Every structure is written in structure tokens, then in C-alpha cells.
Amino acid sequence: MSAPPASEPTERSYLAYNVTTLFKRWGLEDPQQTALLGLPRREKKQLERFRKGAPLPEEPEILGRASALLAINQRLADRFPADDPRVYTWVVTPEEGLEGRRPLDVMVEDGIPGIRRVLEHLDEAPSLS
Template sequence: MSTHYPAKPMLDDEALRVAEAAPGRRVSYGKDERARLAKMVTRLFDHWQLDTATQAELLGLSAGSRTALSRYRRGTPLPDSRDLMDRVGHLFGIHKSLRLLYPDNPELAYDWPQRRNASLDRYTPLEIMLEQGLPGLVAIRGYLDHLRGL
């Protein structure tokens, strides 16, 4: 069964602002912005076909955060936590890089995090992000930036 992927990028201006925020720089987001980001990050997880436990772990939440993830999906604002907002920013940065690297192949862009990668010692990018947490997100984003020539 084929999965339908949207033809246009799912990132809006707010997500791009999060993705482009300087690493380590504290950016404050209002409640409405954090609500939009909550919906967008859960939509990204849907495209990546991640289970709830994996979604929670990528956001730095406890494995039992199923209820919180359901609320975020409905638009409850993300907490104003630097760690969480940094993670979301890197996830959107990874997504942006994948869309730029594979503009004509959205299926590859969405499947890439779960594909084994010879350049990553045959680990999947997702395994690295889960094993290393925030530093893993930073590493995968940096790897993709390098591929883009940044």
C-alpha cells in the first residue's frame, strides 16, 4: 500500500524560524506559536511513521507521555522549555534539510531517518537521535547541513 506524501513542504514560516534559530540562543515563543509548533511536530512524526514511545523520546519526554502527545496533536501548546524547543528546532532543521536534499522524492525524505546509512556506521539516523538524545539530533542535523554544503 502506497503512502501519500504532500507535494509541498509542511514547514511554515514559524517552523522555519525555529529551525533557523541560532544553536544555544534562547528564543521565546508565545502560546499560539507553541500550539502551532505542537501540531506541526506531531504531523512530522506521522510522516516519519514513528510510534508514540519514539515520538516522546525524541522530544525528551517520558515514555508514558502518550496523553501529552495526544494533546499536542490537538494543538495544546508545547511547554516553554528550552530543551524541548531546542529538540523541536533540530527536528524541523532535519526535516528542512531532507526536503532540500530530496526535493523530487518526498518518500525518501520521510523514510530517510529510518534507513541504514553507511556514513553513520550502518546505524539509522533515528537510532542515533534516540541513543544520544539532543546531541544526536544536533549531530544528524549537522551531518545533513554538511551534505548540503553548509
């Protein structure tokens, strides 16, 4: 998973704001958020700074994870009507195509490979639950 060319602090701030807003819409706890971004669990203060507009670190892995998570959200928005709650609840709903696991669990437990797997699943699955 390659990171976007987001080396400018304003671009990384925008990315931080969008991904933390997405986490809120998905209803995620801080430990899940830090895991998805690849941050140590104790970085709750850093999450709060991101929510307030601080830029994501200029680390390709973190930037790549954030971009991939936003891509997952975009694919969900493309799959479901705008007013369909599944746009935000799908990640916490067991999915048959992921062996009955919740996409969130796949991403948190498997890290980058899990995030890739969820993206691939969204790209390949004819329908979603």
C-alpha cells in the first residue's frame, strides 16, 4: 500500500481530519483508531491532536493506511445509497466474504494486509451484506 503524495502539512492535516471524522462515523474506540493508523495504543493524545487539525506524521505507512481507509469509505459510498446507514455500519457487520469476520476486525487484527484484503473484497464482491 503506497502513501499518497501528502508531504505538505496542510495536506496531512486534511487527511488527519478526514480519517478521524470517518472513525467517528464508524463509531470506533480510540484503541481501534490507533490500531488502524498503525500507532501505539497509548497515542490517544495524538489522536486528539489529529481531530483538532494537527497533520498526520510524514510517515508513508501511516499516510498509506489513512488513504486506504478513506478509499474503503469511498467504495462503500459508491456501493450504497447516500442515506443508507450501511455506508458507516458495514465495517462493524460480519461479512460472509471475509469468513464471517467484521471488516473492522480484519483490519485491526491483520494490519496492512487486512486493510488491503477489505479493499480487495469491496472491489471484487458482487454484493455486500
